[in-house]
Structures are given as C-alpha cells and as structure tokens.
Amino acid sequence: MGKDERPVVLSETVPYRTKIKSFVRREGRFTESQKQALAANWNTFGIEYDELSIDFLQLFGRQAYTVLEIGFGNGKSLAKMAVAYPEKNYLGIEVHRPGVGQLLKHLQNEKIKNVRVLQHDAKDVLSHKISDASLDALYLFFPDPWPKRKHHKRRLVQADFVQLIAKKLKVGGIFHVATDWQDYAHHILKVMSASELFQNTAGAALYSPCPEYRVRTKFEQRGQKLGYLIRDMVFKRV
Numbered sequence: 001m002g003k004d005e006r007p008v009v010l011s012e013t014v015p016y017r018t019k020i021k022s023f024v025r026r027e028g029r030f031t032e033s034q035k036q037a038l039a040a041n042w043n044t045f046g047i048e049y050d051e052l053s054i055d056f057l058q059l060f061g062r063q064a065y066t067v068l069e070i071g072f073g074n075g076k077s078l079a080k081m082a083v084a085y086p087e088k089n090y091l092g093i094e095v096h097r098p099g100v101g102q103l104l105k106h107l108q109n110e111k112i113k114n115v116r117v118l119q120h121d122a123k124d125v126l127s128h129k130i131s132d133a134s135l136d137a138l139y140l141f142f143p144d145p146w147p148k149r150k151h152h153k154r155r156l157v158q159a160d161f162v163q164l165i166a167k168k169l170k171v172g173g174i175f176h177v178a179t180d181w182q183d184y185a186h187h188i189l190k191v192m193s194a195s196e197l198f199q200n201t202a203g204a205a206l207y208s209p210c211p212e213y214r215v216r217t218k219f220e221q222r223g224q225k226l227g228y229l230i231r232d233m234v235f236k237r238v
Helices: 032-045 056-060 076-084 097-109 122-128 149-154 159-168 182-193 218-225
Strands: 066-070 089-093 115-118 135-141 169-179 198-200 231-237
Touching: 032 097, 032 115, 056 089, 076 089, 076 097, 076 115, 097 115, 122 159, 135 159, 159 169, 159 182, 169 182, 182 198, 182 231
Parallel strands: 066 089, 066 135, 089 115, 135 169
Antiparallel strands: 169 231, 198 231
16 A cells, blocks of 8 residues: 555564564655654654653643554654544654654644654554553554465564553553455454454444544555555454
C-alpha cells in the first residue's frame, strides 16, 4: 500500500539471535523540509524514550479519550483524525524519521495540539512507557504483512503482543487493525480469537465495516483501484 504502510519496529537493543524483529529499516528520502520540521517541532510534540511511564494528564494537560497509533507512516491520516476529533488525545509511534518529520509539519502547519510523537520501538514503548489500563484505543493500520511464509514469525500481531496490549488497554478499550493482505487478516483473526481478553465486535471470525474515524489514505484508494480488499478488524478488551 505504499508509504503509509510503515512497518513497526521491535527492539533494536536486543541481539537479533534472541529477538525476532518485525521491522527492516527502509527509511527512504528524508527531505530538507522534513528535517527542518523535526528540528523545529520535536521539543513541542516529541517524547524522548526512557523507561518512565507517561502521565497522560501531564502530557496533554487534560483527561481525555486517549488513542495510541503504531506506525503512522507519513502522519497524514493521524493528523486528520486529530483535527476531526479534537476532544481526543493521540499518541503516535513511528521509527522512520521522514514520517516523523512529515507529521510534525502537519501538526505545525495546521496548529494541531492534541498529538504527541515517539520515535522508537513499539514494543519497548508499550512495555515501559504506557501504564497498564491507560489506553482507550490502539490502532494498527497496514502493518508490514511479511508475506513470505518463512517471515510470518516477524508479524507484529502474535500471542505475546496480544497479551501486552491487553494490559495497556482499559476494559472496553478498542484494538483496531486494518490490512490489505488476506493471509495476514486470517492470521490476525486466528491469533485474536485465541485470546479470552478480546471480543471481535463484528462477531467471531468476521471483518468490520471501516469505522468513519479511520481516514482513507491516497495509498489505500490507489490499492482499491488495483483490486486490493481492505479488511478492518475491531476488537474490544473484555
């Protein structure tokens, strides 16, 4: 699906032999405007990684419905969601500097105030910076599908990831994942159905209509014209 399908990184601090990574760094072109936006706006919107839990009330200056998006790509859809739902707090994770810089350009140009950004490994962030039962929703849109069978173990949605996000979501919280790879969609349904901590809001082994809050990107629209079928899956923490 192109640039908006940025894969999510696992820890780069653990030797490869002991931890399977779901990410290969393919950063692409880092434009001068993206570099400038990153330098100028990181102190306003960026969060430096450490192992201290984030206090959302202190970070956003308010108590509000809080959404974490893993792998926001070029940030356009995240910025559009933040504009459409100003009453919500958004925390985005992306490891690619061009994507982070591009999102910061959107936040600056559109004067968006309800987004904060982390440029780090998603599992590390979830494990160390997100308090248990603190998230209202977690979005994972178009993660790297790792289509070759020998690479399926690198897919982010695995049993250990499900256990981790279950700890971080509030009861009643939402895990929304979207993919255009049928095999990965089947894999996700299988993994999620094996967990007693989540309920498929569409019914067992069913896909959901695309919720109106998920912005259709130009890359998704291009894929649909080529015949790709987008599958949304929405699960509730029980």
